[in-house]
Amino acid sequence: MDPKASLTAPNAIREMIRAGDYSGPTNGFVPGFTQCNIVILPKAYAFDFQRYCQNNHDCCPLLATSVNDGEFHLDALGSNIDIRHDVPKYRVLRDGQLVDEVTDIKQIWREDFVTFALASYVAFDYVLNTYGFDTTTSSPAHTLPMYISNIPSLQVGPFKSNKVVCLRPMDTQEIIRAIQAGSISRVPHGIPVHFGNPAEIGINNLQKPNFGDPIFIPENKQPVFWTTSLTAHLAITRAAPELCIINSPQHMLVTDRPDMDLLIQ
Amino acid sequence: MDPKASLTAPNAIREMIRAGDYSGPTNGFVPGFTQCNIVILPKAYAFDFQRYCQNNHDCCPLLATSVNDGEFHLDALGSNIDIRHDVPKYRVLRDGQLVDEVTDIKQIWREDFVTFALASYVAFDYVLNTYGFDTTTSSPAHTLPMYISNIPSLQVGPFKSNKVVCLRPMDTQEIIRAIQAGSISRVPHGIPVHFGNPAEIGINNLQKPNFGDPIFIPENKQPVFWTTSLTAHLAITRAAPELCIINSPQHMLVTDRPDMDLLIQ
Structure with a gap:
């Protein structure tokens, strides 16, 4: 499968979302390409959250973690992903409470953010x-x-x-x-x-x-x-970190990685 | 397989090592039960190291991380593991340099230690x-x-x-x-x-x-x-953290988990 093959390809969908032209759910988009739930946390919480996923990988299967703090790319899942724009809708949680739902998080991006991508059902x-x-x-x-x-x-x-x-x-x-x-x-x-x-x-x-x-x-x-x-989302709500960004339900990151490709690593 | 079935069982081997009665290599011990390479790091390095393993899981397959800082059990790999005693020989590295080889690390254990267990070939x-x-x-x-x-x-x-x-x-x-x-x-x-x-x-x-x-x-x-x-050991030597403890080569942690059991999770 070529991730750039058509306008229904992952790359094209992310471009459409990044340009602000689409902010709806991603269900049913390009079946066969992995879609991820996204969790973005300040670094102070990142190690415990990663360890939580590691110890609960049946329910929180971690597909990728951003390599450097503040990095908004996820090269493991696609070559041009910009996680500040590429999710159609984000939820901003402060102290575990939903305070905003936005289509872009560039304005609130921080240098200490760590991004986690979890497999979806x-x-x-x-x-x-x-x-x-x-x-x-x-x-x-x-x-x-x-x-x-x-x-x-x-x-x-x-x-x-x-x-x-x-x-x-x-x-x-x-x-x-x-x-x-x-x-x-x-x-x-x-x-x-x-x-x-x-x-x-x-x-x-x-x-x-x-x-x-x-x-x-x-x-x-x-x-x-x-x-x-x-x-993982529920665990975050209960942990109530000062700030956390997750994707809105059914509004996921569409990656370039075929589901099957992830399994032969 | 019952991990307590005989004196050649994982549990019995760990007891023998914990008692100080054996400090040799673990090659060939109870084939079929997972043996792990161990890395113990101060928490300041733990998130980056875990993220390193996550991003390089082909060469650094992480089987378990201690759940809480300073915890010396690894319940995911065996119910009574005490990582301060259960490896037959440890290497103590300061600033990436080998400074000591010991059979027990209870005396130098710290409350901010995080333990990682990696699969062996x-x-x-x-x-x-x-x-x-x-x-x-x-x-x-x-x-x-x-x-x-x-x-x-x-x-x-x-x-x-x-x-x-x-x-x-x-x-x-x-x-x-x-x-x-x-x-x-x-x-x-x-x-x-x-x-x-x-x-x-x-x-x-x-x-x-x-x-x-x-x-x-x-x-x-x-x-x-x-x-x-x-x-992973080589990466640690090069990162030169102020303190790190690893198992001596071929002196691994013998776990209660059959190799095959780890694969059906």
Whole structure:
């Protein structure tokens, strides 16, 4: 895949966003190219956050960290990324509280900022599609329902949170094949944490997700749960650093890296 | 595998080392259980070092970071590890220079120490054996020859080094099967960086390795090179932090985690 092949290519999408011409969600854009959730923190919090991801890599799979403090490129994910502009919508959090939602963070960029890119659950939707799963089960364009489970992540410094999980309805054969697909592909967020009774992981009402949209579960299917990187966002809200910038939900960084390419490193 | 099954089990070996009864190399001990290279740094260097490993995970695959500063346990790798005692021999480096070699670091332990555990190339020897490779090609008990290549790692902060590679002689069919074994198992250090002409990666005399023992290369085989975590040790020597503790070569931390277990997370 050539990341510059067409106007629907990652590079072209980032240029459009950088120019201020698009500020919407990135769901369904160039399936097969990795989209990332972004966390930008002052350096004082960066080591603990990185260590949190390292110790909770099932729910917070870190794909890249900016190499130098204050650096706004992420060469590991694309040659011309400028993280100050290339996300369609950012949330600015002060002391863990949302204070602003903006399309550009150049004005508030600081020399001590460190950028983290985390894998999104969307990559596994792409894998499931590749393995022939029905798009009603798994569509990269749909926002899955997400729930705050009762499964704790390992606390590191001020960062702790229960794991945020997403739901895909599947029948028994699909569950088996999905676990195979996750194991073979080794895509982040590819192995479920639970299926069957949602109450066992602290979810009492499937129709009221904490994030995303509710989903219809046919009678022959059961709810299957996978971790999502929203766990990291939740941990940050609770750690309440003086300043933090994250992408708005579903407004992710579109990278030049094919999902499959990340897996053969 | 039960890590407490016998006196040759990881737990028993660590107890023997902790009691001061053994201070020799760990090569060949309980094959199949992960052995780690250890790096202990003051917190001031820890974030850059972790970021260095993150950005160079092919040569510095980080298996665990201590969760809290000053913590001497590594629960991710074994329930009762005490990193102040459980490595048979430590090297103490001040400003990058070796100043002491000791069997215990309790006396010099500091509350700002952060411990990093990196995967060793030995795990891939175990995988190769599992896949039926001859032990003359690959024996977990033998120390492979290692060379400082001309392949740079990505610099992060003060940490930079050319990649240190180890050599295993293989014929064409073995090279193909070894790349398959590395790809399927996804064990750290499992994919070669080069084979054929050593000069292409800056190695001019195979009989004079920078570390480890020379190896005989039969006429029908060619040298194949994989990264090793010594890259991290070399980067530390060059960064010259005020204080750093590493394990002596071949004197590694024996963990409770089967090599294969680390791969299904």
